[in-house]
Amino acid sequence: MARAATTADAFNAVAEPRRRQILDLLSKGERPVNDLVARLKLGQPQVSKHLRVLREVGLVVVRDQGRQRMYRLNGRPLKPLHDWVKQYEQTWNERFDALDDVLEELKESEDGDGGKSE
Amino acid sequence: MGARVSKGAAVVTLPTSTQVRVTREFDAPRHLVYKAWTTPELIRRWWHANRGEVTKVDVDLRVGGKWRWVMVTHSGYECAFHGEYRELVPSERIVHTEVFEGAPHAEAVTTVTFTEKAGRTTVTILVQHKTQEDRDAHVNSGMEAGLQDALDLLEQVAISLG
Numbered sequence: 001m002a003r004a005a006t007t008a009d010a011f012n013a014v015a016e017p018r019r020r021q022i023l024d025l026l027s028k029g030e031r032p033v034n035d036l037v038a039r040l041k042l043g044q045p046q047v048s049k050h051l052r053v054l055r056e057v058g059l060v061v062v063r064d065q066g067r068q069r070m071y072r073l074n075g076r077p078l079k080p081l082h083d084w085v086k087q088y089e090q091t092w093n094e095r096f097d098a099l100d101d102v103l104e105e106l107k108e109s110e111d112g113d114g115g116k117s118e
Numbered sequence: 119m120g121a122r123v124s125k126g127a128a129v130v131t132l133p134t135s136t137q138v139r140v141t142r143e144f145d146a147p148r149h150l151v152y153k154a155w156t157t158p159e160l161i162r163r164w165w166h167a168n169r170g171e172v173t174k175v176d177v178d179l180r181v182g183g184k185w186r187w188v189m190v191t192h193s194g195y196e197c198a199f200h201g202e203y204r205e206l207v208p209s210e211r212i213v214h215t216e217v218f219e220g221a222p223h224a225e226a227v228t229t230v231t232f233t234e235k236a237g238r239t240t241v242t243i244l245v246q247h248k249t250q251e252d253r254d255a256h257v258n259s260g261m262e263a264g265l266q267d268a269l270d271l272l273e274q275v276a277i278s279l280g
Contacts, residue, residue: 092128
């Protein structure tokens with residue numbers, strides 16, 4: 001399947017467990033950066049680095065609220081990932097559709113005289 | 119073959135970080151689905167997923183017996199799985215180990231259950247891996263390298279994407 005091999009796509013951005021953790025936290029709502037730092041138990045520079053990667057691919061959006069930087073999740077760049085899951089499902093659907101045909105034949109030969117139907 | 123009234127759709131979920139589950143309903147009694155699942159010449163006809171040709175299906179259908187299924191995709195990539203049967207309850211349940219030969223260290227235990235209701239059968243394939251990395255390798259098999267870890271997240275956020 002087609003998928004960009006750059007380091008700047010959403011696929012790679014969510015490959016890192018910490019970044020997934022950040023997205024997880026943000027999926028529950030907007031949070032200030034220091035709240036993320038506290039919850040992740042990481043240093044502020046590390047968290048900022050992860051947030052920068054996420055921001056570059058558009059998975060998080062930042063805004064200033066007074067002296068705080070507020071981060072929120074933007075799911076749109078995950079659409080290709082969503083499509084990828086659908087593709088995995090599609091592999092199984094192809095199998096199962098073929099299995100439907102096999103089963104139809106088995107049903108027919110069982111209902112009939114036991115011989116093979118054309 | 120004509121259009122069917124009710125065609126099922128596979129549903130793939132990741133119940134835990136080490137599992138993959140696929141479910142699908144079939145318009146056939148479960149003894150036939152079980153037969154199609156365990157008979158080599160029948161397996162050949164559906165396991166290809168329209169992505170290539172099934173080149174080998176070994177099925178030694180007894181507890182402790184080995185199995186090996188191989189397919190070659192249209193692009194020439196060979197994709198092989200093998201394992202051993204752990205439990206066989208005809209028409210009800212198959213428990214077997216499973217190794218994707220592209221990731222030979224990662225052995226999973228797969229449980230396939232066949233549940234019948236009003237002549238229709240729901241098949242559930244539950245693949246239990248030892249680690250999340252193993253699971254991801256499994257989901258990758260027959261697919262491109264990808265980021266299966268992300269699926270957990272997706273389940274939460276993709277819903278909003280329509």
